[in-house]
Amino acid sequence: MADPGGSQRTALLAAASLFPVPDGATFSYGTAGFRADGSTMAPAVCRAGIVAALRSVKLGGAAVGLVITASHNPVGDNGVKIVDADGGMMSQAWEPFSDALANAPTPDALLQLVLQFAKDEGITLGGAHSAQVLLARDTRPTGEYLLDVATKGISAIVGSVALDMGILTTPQLHWMVRNKNRGLKASEADYFTQITESFRHLLELTPDDKGIDELNEKLIVDGANGIGGLKLEQIKPNLARLDILVRNSGKEGEGILNERCGADFVQKEKVLPLGFGPNDVGVRCASFDGDADRLVYFHVTSPSKTSVDLVDGDKILSLFVLFIREQLDIINGKDNKGLLPTRFGVVQTAYANGASTEFLKNLGLEVVFTSTGVKYLHKKALEYDIGVYFEANGHGTVLFNDDFVSRLESLTARLSEAAGSPQKQALRLLATSQLINQAVGDAISGMLLVEAVLQHKRWSFQNWCDLYTDLPSKQLKVKVEDRTAIVTTDAERKVCQPSGLQELIDKEVVNYSHGRCFVRPSGTEDVVRVYAEASTVEAAESLAKSVARHVERILGFC
Ligand SMILES: CC(=O)N[C@H]1[C@@H](OP(=O)(O)O)O[C@H](CO)[C@@H](O)[C@@H]1O
Numbered sequence: 001m002a003d004p005g006g007s008q009r010t011a012l013l014a015a016a017s018l019f020p021v022p023d024g025a026t027f028s029y030g031t032a033g034f035r036a037d038g039s040t041m042a043p044a045v046c047r048a049g050i051v052a053a054l055r056s057v058k059l060g061g062a063a064v065g066l067v068i069t070a071s072h073n074p075v076g077d078n079g080v081k082i083v084d085a086d087g088g089m090m091s092q093a094w095e096p097f098s099d100a101l102a103n104a105p106t107p108d109a110l111l112q113l114v115l116q117f118a119k120d121e122g123i124t125l126g127g128a129h130s131a132q133v134l135l136a137r138d139t140r141p142t143g144e145y146l147l148d149v150a151t152k153g154i155s156a157i158v159g160s161v162a163l164d165m166g167i168l169t170t171p172q173l174h175w176m177v178r179n180k181n182r183g184l185k186a187s188e189a190d191y192f193t194q195i196t197e198s199f200r201h202l203l204e205l206t207p208d209d210k211g212i213d214e215l216n217e218k219l220i221v222d223g224a225n226g227i228g229g230l231k232l233e234q235i236k237p238n239l240a241r242l243d244i245l246v247r248n249s250g251k252e253g254e255g256i257l258n259e260r261c262g263a264d265f266v267q268k269e270k271v272l273p274l275g276f277g278p279n280d281v282g283v284r285c286a287s288f289d290g291d292a293d294r295l296v297y298f299h300v301t302s303p304s305k306t307s308v309d310l311v312d313g314d315k316i317l318s319l320f321v322l323f324i325r326e327q328l329d330i331i332n333g334k335d336n337k338g339l340l341p342t343r344f345g346v347v348q349t350a351y352a353n354g355a356s357t358e359f360l361k362n363l364g365l366e367v368v369f370t371s372t373g374v375k376y377l378h379k380k381a382l383e384y385d386i387g388v389y390f391e392a393n394g395h396g397t398v399l400f401n402d403d404f405v406s407r408l409e410s411l412t413a414r415l416s417e418a419a420g421s422p423q424k425q426a427l428r429l430l431a432t433s434q435l436i437n438q439a440v441g442d443a444i445s446g447m448l449l450v451e452a453v454l455q456h457k458r459w460s461f462q463n464w465c466d467l468y469t470d471l472p473s474k475q476l477k478v479k480v481e482d483r484t485a486i487v488t489t490d491a492e493r494k495v496c497q498p499s500g501l502q503e504l505i506d507k508e509v510v511n512y513s514h515g516r517c518f519v520r521p522s523g524t525e526d527v528v529r530v531y532a533e534a535s536t537v538e539a540a541e542s543l544a545k546s547v548a549r550h551v552e553r554i555l556g557f558c
């Protein structure tokens with residue numbers, strides 16, 4: 001390997017010495033980057049900066065992203081995630097190196113790891129290369145400091161440039177990286193223009209005969225006291241036909257990030273977030289998580305109850321699927337002789353409610369399953385012309401393949417406005433591809449698509465809720481000695497190790513009507529997760545508990 005030169009070695013050794021890894025600390029890139037108490041994150045963040053810069057060098061100087069956030073976790077936590085040049089999550093092939101680097105015990109060990117990795121990957125260091133990393137952070141108190149730490153890590157790769165894009169939602173940064181590398185406008189103002197314009201365009205395409213629905217314009221958004229609420233306040237005045245009120249907006253003094261509010265809280269607890277109450281009965285409400293890449297909707301059911309009717313990621317997915325299918329069916333209807341052949345696919349995980357999967361399959365759709373984690377779902381969705389994916393917790397998007405968008409564009413240019421022409425349907429799909437974030441799940445743009453579709457269909461929240469009835473489900477966490485002893489297959493729906501456990505699960509499941517149950521080691525917490533579904537709440541709980549007991553017994557409860 002070409003010697004990277006003294007200055008490169010010195011820079012790496014210096015950065016590693018600034019933020020030593022404390023004895024006993026171990027970082028793991030996990031399902032969504034490194035995360036821990038914010039005050040302990042500097043070593044991992046600095047080293048993630050090094051990884052991001054190396055990734056950019058490897059990709060010929062293409063922009064790579066780095067975001068400082070711990071999403072829905074408590075305000076004291078923080079984390080770091082790397083965004084690949086296509087705007088998606090960092091290539092999984094680089095995760096083992098990221099782990100090794102984050103845990104390198106000494107500056108010299110770090111240097112050796114970088115040198116070896118650069119050699120293996122064919123990366124020439126210290127030469128005439130360039131690298132650029134776009135940085136962003138959410139509103140956490142440790143964010144500013146950690147962003148500075150990341151910058152130091154990036155600068156440790158000689159020739160790298162760190163560009164601070166400011167306080168952003170996670171999906172904004174993904175969008176910027178994607179656009180920049182495609183030679184498209186990539187500023188925050190461009191992001192806002194694109195989503196507000198395409199939203200306006202979609203509303204203009206709402207069927208004329210359906211008129212305007214006065215009732216449906218009001219929407220209250222729980223911003224989790226994070227960055228999403230602040231950004232939504234910024235674009236609110238530019239959103240036609242929507243009367244949005246933001247609560248837990250992230251403004252100084254309004255509340256603590258993610259504390260008893262936000263999409264994760266609402267989806268898991270199924271109760272009202274802080275700031276919502278009896279006066280909100282009947283109003284459509286939405287909830288973002290702390291970095292605004294998750295979205296759920298809810299309704300306050302009665303003035304005396306704190307429970308909510310929840311519309312989770314599965315039902316958001318179902319709404320999008322219906323809308324897209326409606327447009328495709330008309331474009332490809334017999335009068336139009338299949339103008340736009342489309343491979344349309346839906347991607348879910350084992351956590352998708354069984355009722356949603358049945359609903360989608362009954363529509364004749366191709367529904368495929370991947371392991372938990374957006375990185376898996378996104379990759380699968382890219383295999384289709386239009387791929388829709390969502391996790392039940394509200395993270396997801398609709399991906400339009402580039403070739404398909406080109407076909408759609410030339411189709412819209414060819415079609416006339418004449419009666420019977422599916423021009424409007426094609427334009428709706430085009431506007432949808434502009435509105436919904438193509439890089440990653442995005443609460444703000446996802447919410448605008450939901451709103452446009454509800455207006456298109458003139459649907460109330462209740463109409464949406466009634467699409468299907470969720471099967472009661474229960475999730476439990478089991479603390480065991482070593483969660484990695486569980487190995488799964490079939491998109492995590494079956495256990496292959498330890499032997500015998502799957503047979504025990506099967507024996508439990510047959511006792512329950514509509515019973516379904518699976519267990520898997522979490523990728524973000526030191527627990528085994530147990531998920532069960534059945535026809536009643538009590539049955540789902542009982543099934544989850546029985547299986548949790550088997551897990552405890554076989555793996556050793558701790
Ligand atoms: C059941 C569940 O909600 N799991 C979450 C959680 O992953 P686990 O690997 O289950 O800990 O965090 C991931 C990252 O945010 C998210 O993608 C995923 O959906």
Ligand SMILES: [Mg+2]
Pocket residue numbers: 071072289290291292293294
């Ligand atoms: Mg998040």
